[in-house]
Amino acid sequence: MSVHQDISKHSNDQHERVRLFSELDQKREQLIEKALGKCKEEKPFEQELNEINKVTDEINDIARKGIVPQRKNVTKEMVEEYCKRN
16 A cells, blocks of 8 residues: 555544544433433433443543543442532
């Protein structure tokens, strides 16, 4: 492969990582909002936590390849604490 093709491939790979990260991060935020809503209504939100952390794991897999940041897994205590403050 030529240097130009290598650079193009590298650039395309990075662009795809950023695109996928953006998509997953948005999905993660929506799931967090859903969990917060259930917590405020004093309903169980364990399923949402599982989904949040599954998406978080996908994000972190992408982040390990570079360019995008990692995200922390969300715990039940984190959601409950946030609900109490807001």
